[in-house]
Amino acid sequence: MTRYIFPLLCLLALSLPGIAQPKEYTTANAHSHNDYLQKNPFTQAFGRNFGSIEADVFERNGELYVAHNAADIESSRTLRSLYLEPLQQAIREKKGIFFKSFQSLQLLIDFKTAGEPTMKALVRQLTSFPDITSHPNVQIVISGNRPPADTWQQYPSYILFDGLPTVRYTPEQLVRIPLFSASFQGYSRWNGKGTLPKEDREKLQAVVDSVHHLHRKIRFWATPDESNAWKTMIGLGVDYLNTDKIDSLADYLQNRYGAQYRSSAPYALYQPVYRNNDQRSKVKHVILLIGDGMGLAQIHAGYTANFGQLNLLQFLNIGFSKTSPANGYITDSAAGATAMASGKKTNNRFIGVDATGVQLPAIPDLIAPMGLESALISAGNITDATPAAFYAHNKERGEMKAIAADFENSPVSIMIGGGTHYFDAALQHRIVSKGYRFSTQLSALDTIRSRKYLVLADSAELSMLEGREEFLTRALQRTFKTLSANKQGSFIMAEGAQIDHGGHKNSVPYLTTEMLDFDKAIGEAMRFADSNGETLVIVTADHETGGLSLLGGDISKGFVEGRFSSGGHSGIMVPVFAYGPHSMDFRGVYENTAIFDKIMQVIRTYHARTK
Helix, strand or coil: CCCCECCCHHHHHHCCCCCCCCCCCCHHHEEECCHHHCCCCCHHHHHCCCCEEEEEEEEECCEEEECCCHHHCCCCCEHHHHHHHHHHHHHHCCCHHHCCCCCCEEEEEEECCCHHHHHHHHHHHHCCCHHHHCCCCEEEEEEECCCCHHHHHHCCCCEEEEECCCCCECHHHHCCCCEEEEEHHHCCCCCCCCCCCHHHHHHHHHHHHHHHHCCCEEEEECCCCCHHHHHHHHHHCCCEEEECCHHHHHHHHHHHHHHEEECCCCCCCCCCCCCCCCCCCCCCEEEEEEECECCHHHHHHHHHHCCCCCCHHHCCEEEEEECCCCCCCCCCHHHHHHHHHHCCCCCCCCECECCCCCECCCHHHHHHHHCCEEEEEEEEECCCHHHHCCCCCECCCCCHHHHHHHHHHCCCCEEEEECHHHCCHHHHHHHHHCCCEEECCHHHHHCCCCCCEEEECHHHHCCHHHCCCCHHHHHHHHHHHHHCCCCCCEEEEEEECHHHHHHHCCCHHHHHHHHHHHHHHHHHHHHHHHHHCCEEEEEECCCEECCCEEEEEEHHHCEEEEECCCCCEECCCEEEEEECCCHHHHCEEEECHHHHHHHHHHHHHHHHHHC
16 A cells, blocks of 8 residues: 655655755745736846746647636736746856855646646657756746645656645655645735734644754745735745735845844833922933934834833823924924924924024023023034034034034033034034033943043944944933033933934835934933932934834834834924923924924023022
8 A cells, every 4th residue: 555644754865856845035045926917927037036937838739838728818918938048047147146145946837727638738848948857956847736645656757746735645756846835815815904814824823843853944824915925925834935026026025134023132211200200390401312313113012022011101291293394294303303492493404594584582592591401412413404403503413513613602511522623623623612521432321420421432422233322311411410510401302313224225224223212211210300300301203214114023022023114214293202290291293393482481480589
């Protein structure tokens, strides 16, 4: 009696080379379903380095025609002309995966006519393509109306077959099977929206596991064809992702690892006591924390990556800021920060000037005559748009040397960040002559005793992924210590600059690690507010960057996955969080200029009481 087997351990030694489970998914795991229906059959999928390409064929008088239905057959559309000839040419010219890659290519030929005559025609054609049949990285796999399994041994060894999970094969037959395919619809009616039902997932996972126990690959056809479904198939361990959307799947896979982040461990939050929160008591110190590019999705990414907790989400008073500039719908950081620094809408790229180019006084300029001191901190370039809006005036944000020079006329006492090279030796000398200490080392934060200083170090512009220390928190701690002694009060603006960079680069790891670093600084600001009961903390953004959507995550694992709609900014409102006395003033929905108005109102109120 013939010994039939399905997924049994005795078959482990029968695995074909090159079919181990992938550690990472790339376009080598992509299958171009019904590829011949694409505008450019073969070349489009091959050009995106797809690992598997499918063609349906009909045998007519010894010729193999590529078509979905017999009625669609055209004399010019043959397997030879659309697939075999361009594949052999790519091999000979070492194009695509044949240039340097060790990636394999599977040509899945789906027989629509009877197996034996179709196979006979195929084998006869393949004798003219020795570069294909002899290449170690090319597999010819037959699906559809396969010849009977007990006849497979009579065909050349380069002919392989697509297995069915419901069929039991002998060990000899299994040697010829590199792939198992099944209809997704046979296990689930899920349409790709939301989450795959648990019962369906269990059925699909059982099939995937049974095939993998045989050390073979698996593909499901008739799957939903969009990113949530692709992600779900990856989660199940499906080896080939079935698609009719070649470029969309290729883009998804290319960007996938930049779209995921997993934290190793959570950090502890500051436990707030809400001292004078919701009270309309005096405000002596104001801390404005700006997460550049931080929208709700960026915040939720941080919340997920920190295993379901953020300092920011302990705030009780929340509003929304409308961010559009004077000359458009979507703001840049220059116009967005100028609105918060001066209370006036301006044009994109304008720093500290109105839409006509007239200079605008910023918060530090307005509070200095009252005796309040100011500090500006950025986890980035201190001459970049957001911090620059609080001390400089220029119609072009890119004029960074001129922006740096504007600091000479600013009353700001402390400035910490990057951008050292924009402060040349002559400018540094003039700044020092005005009573400032100037250092290009972050270590100076531990030693400076002056009440007026600039600490500008290139290392402040590193990303967290590049190893930047928790400099933002350190800089806030040092600044708090210096300015808290001022009896009239203080204003601090600190920027989480590189949340924005991560959005522009469409990198979830980048923006999430920056969001987490920013949130640690938020915790320190809350601590300072509770220490004296006279500090108002506001946390907001100048705009959202990247049009980020979160497509999946696991809070218990600190894992988040997102997708971007843009490499630029979006026009959506951004949240405003407030903590401490007068925090209730920041509830509601308002223009970004209102943030300036509200800050100046509480400062003026306190100053009037102390006269």
